[in-house]
Amino acid sequence: MKINKKRKRHSISNDNKYINGKDLDEPEQINRKNLKVNNNIKDDNQFSKMEDISKVDNKRISHKKSNDSSKNSREKKNGSDLIKFRKNLPIWQERNNLVQAVKKNETIIIMGEMGSGKSTQTPQFLVEFGLISSKKGVIAITQPRRVAAISLASRVSQEFGTQLGQKVGYSVRFDDKSSHSTIIKYLTDGMLLRELLSDPLLLKYSIVILDEAHERTMRTDILFGMVKRAQEIRKNKSNQEDKNYEPLKIIIMSATLDAEKFARYFNTSTILKIPGRQFPVTINYASEPQSDYLDAALTTTMQIHMDQPKGDILVFLPGQEDIEILEKLINDYGTSLPPDKLKVITCLLFAALPTEQQTKVFDPVPPGTRKIILATNIAETSITIRGVQYVVDTAKCKIRKFNPRIGMESLSIENISKNSADQRMGRAGREASGVCYRLFTKDEYNRMEKDTEPEIKRCNLAPIILLLKALGIDDVLGFDYLDAPSRTLLKRALEQLFILKALDSQGRITELGKKMAEFPLEPAYAKVLIVSQEMSCTREAIEIVSLLSVESIFFSPQDQREHASEMKKKFISPFGDLITFLNVLRSYEVQKGNSEWCHQNFINRRNMKHVIVSMILSCKFK
Numbered sequence: 001m002k003i004n005k006k007r008k009r010h011s012i013s014n015d016n017k018y019i020n021g022k023d024l025d026e027p028e029q030i031n032r033k034n035l036k037v038n039n040n041i042k043d044d045n046q047f048s049k050m051e052d053i054s055k056v057d058n059k060r061i062s063h064k065k066s067n068d069s070s071k072n073s074r075e076k077k078n079g080s081d082l083i084k085f086r087k088n089l090p091i092w093q094e095r096n097n098l099v100q101a102v103k104k105n106e107t108i109i110i111m112g113e114m115g116s117g118k119s120t121q122t123p124q125f126l127v128e129f130g131l132i133s134s135k136k137g138v139i140a141i142t143q144p145r146r147v148a149a150i151s152l153a154s155r156v157s158q159e160f161g162t163q164l165g166q167k168v169g170y171s172v173r174f175d176d177k178s179s180h181s182t183i184i185k186y187l188t189d190g191m192l193l194r195e196l197l198s199d200p201l202l203l204k205y206s207i208v209i210l211d212e213a214h215e216r217t218m219r220t221d222i223l224f225g226m227v228k229r230a231q232e233i234r235k236n237k238s239n240q241e242d243k244n245y246e247p248l249k250i251i252i253m254s255a256t257l258d259a260e261k262f263a264r265y266f267n268t269s270t271i272l273k274i275p276g277r278q279f280p281v282t283i284n285y286a287s288e289p290q291s292d293y294l295d296a297a298l299t300t301t302m303q304i305h306m307d308q309p310k311g312d313i314l315v316f317l318p319g320q321e322d323i324e325i326l327e328k329l330i331n332d333y334g335t336s337l338p339p340d341k342l343k344v345i346t347c348l349l350f351a352a353l354p355t356e357q358q359t360k361v362f363d364p365v366p367p368g369t370r371k372i373i374l375a376t377n378i379a380e381t382s383i384t385i386r387g388v389q390y391v392v393d394t395a396k397c398k399i400r401k402f403n404p405r406i407g408m409e410s411l412s413i414e415n416i417s418k419n420s421a422d423q424r425m426g427r428a429g430r431e432a433s434g435v436c437y438r439l440f441t442k443d444e445y446n447r448m449e450k451d452t453e454p455e456i457k458r459c460n461l462a463p464i465i466l467l468l469k470a471l472g473i474d475d476v477l478g479f480d481y482l483d484a485p486s487r488t489l490l491k492r493a494l495e496q497l498f499i500l501k502a503l504d505s506q507g508r509i510t511e512l513g514k515k516m517a518e519f520p521l522e523p524a525y526a527k528v529l530i531v532s533q534e535m536s537c538t539r540e541a542i543e544i545v546s547l548l549s550v551e552s553i554f555f556s557p558q559d560q561r562e563h564a565s566e567m568k569k570k571f572i573s574p575f576g577d578l579i580t581f582l583n584v585l586r587s588y589e590v591q592k593g594n595s596e597w598c599h600q601n602f603i604n605r606r607n608m609k610h611v612i613v614s615m616i617l618s619c620k621f622k
């Protein structure tokens with residue numbers, strides 16, 4: 001097999017077959033040996049270092065038991081199986097300590113191995129031990145991503161024996177499955193921030209769990225300060241014996257956070273450590289640095305498929321483009337596999353996918369099939385995808401950075417941190433023992449930064465400053481940040497909001513700013529939608545904002561660049577890119593999204609579908 005590396009990256013958009021075409025060997029010759037030919041990973045030693053990161057308490061869970069549990073967990077269909085399963089989780093042994101710690105302290109930090117049961121069990125223990133009930137108040141558990149909030153809520157509602165949306169629910173952007181009887185509510189950190197707009201002291205909740213606190217998204221960081229503030233105010237009020245205010249408990253959770261730093265910030269000394277993983281994961285490192293992560297990911301994935309027993313594969317890639325290229329290559333392989341091999345089904349997971357497509361990764365596949373999930377770092381924390389036994393980690397992710405000098409944000413592909421690599425590895429070993437293939441050497445791992453730089457230190461702060469102002473925090477410079485952003489970033493955000501007339505010359509939020517803050521959008525886009533009403537062009541404004549929500553509506557394969565730009569000409573408007581995009585949308589609608597038309601015109605059909613979904617959701621929001 002020869003993978004034409006120059007063309008490979010653009011293979012998605014043309015019909016060149018890298019497996020079946022003239023570049024390649026015949027299908028029956030595709031075997032393990034062939035897969036390796038054009039790769040730096042050459043033989044069985046490709047993954048030289050192996051390290052078993054099992055921290056299993058072997059007295060409690062023997063290896064045999066692991067296998068049995070794996071089988072059981074796949075078969076568990078009723079409540080008693082789920083109870084047995086829960087009792088085997090490492091956190092189960094700690095439940096008394098955990099509940100006592102919550103009773104005695106205002107704030108606690110829980111650090112536990114990945115898969116030990118923090119996200120699913122902690123809220124259930126609090127209910128089971130009577131700390132939470134419909135009379136006492138609700139628990140909120142925040143997640144940095146909607147896919148995690150939804151899947152955790154679904155799982156916990158099953159374990160809890162209740163219908164999703166009843167005692168256990170979730171709330172993510174454009175989708176709320178909670179009711180007045182919900183006492184355990186999973187929600188994205190963005191949703192809890194929005195709730196603060198109408199309930200600044202979070203009076204609905206008696207306990208707030210900030211899960212995956214290590215992720216340090218901008219929203220999580222602001223939430224830390226806001227929840228801490230709500231706790232202080234509620235404490236003061238209840239000390240003054242104001243019966244309307246109950247104290248608020250805070251729980252910070254993660255497998256990979258700097259517990260001491262969080263303890264200092266939240267003024268607590270209670271750090272609960274949950275030892276043990278449920279199942280071991282073996283880590284294999286590449287024996288030498290990989291020059292092409294996509295090539296290495298393809299080869300490794302197919303090697304696993306050819307050589308390893310059944311079990312699904314989760315591959316981490318930096319972004320949508322790489323995911324789509326690999327999807328095409330793997331599907332091409334899939335058509336030429338020997339008949340005695342498992343079939344392959346690819347599933348994609350990246351932020352721009354609509355929620356219902358994201359949650360498809362959890363759907364079971366038919367017998368005789370191996371699921372290969374191609375994901376960005378949105379699959380990195382919190383989630384359990386049943387059946388995943390192998391993780392392939394390219395060590396890459398897209399990092400957003402804002403340049404305050406030119407006021408532009410950029411996305412670049414960079415190496416992940418050690419903590420991210422560990423979280424990725426932790427997506428295996430959740431139902432049975434697993435294997436993680438790191439497409440980087442042990443040395444490269446040792447040289448990685450420990451943590452990813454928090455977003456608040458590198459992103460455009462305008463959206464979050466507007467939200468803080470709308471939440472009544474006027475002194476954004478003096479806000480209680482876990483890590484304060486630079487003055488330059490803050491100044492730039494204030495300037496941008498002033499130009500948009502969201503703030504007045506004194507830095508106070510205007511009526512327009514308050515309206516803008518209600519939109520879950522960049523301030524500039526929110527303003528476009530608001531102003532479009534006065535200009536009677538709301539439809540076009542929604543369309544343009546939706547068109548800008550995807551990476552690109554065009555594709556331009558390297559070997560067909562000229563042809564692609566020729567085809568693009570008919571859409572081009574002298575009024576600029578935005579009207580060009582609108583022209584594409586109009587034609588797409590006339591063509592009813594016809595795939596042949598998209599292909600001929602070099603239009604990215606998947607992204608156009610996302611645009612349509614985003615338009616529908618925006619209309620719903622309005």
Ligand SMILES: Nc1ncnc2c1ncn2[C@@H]1O[C@H](COP(=O)(O)OP(=O)(O)OP(=O)(O)O)[C@@H](O)[C@H]1O
Nearest residue numbers: 114115116117118119120121155255382384430431
């Ligand atoms: N949606 C799910 N489907 C099936 N099993 C699940 C699901 N969610 C969790 N589990 C099971 O429960 C175990 C504990 O999951 P949980 O998310 O509570 O762990 P965690 O300690 O929070 O992990 P992490 O730190 O990786 O988020 C998993 O290892 C898995 O076996």
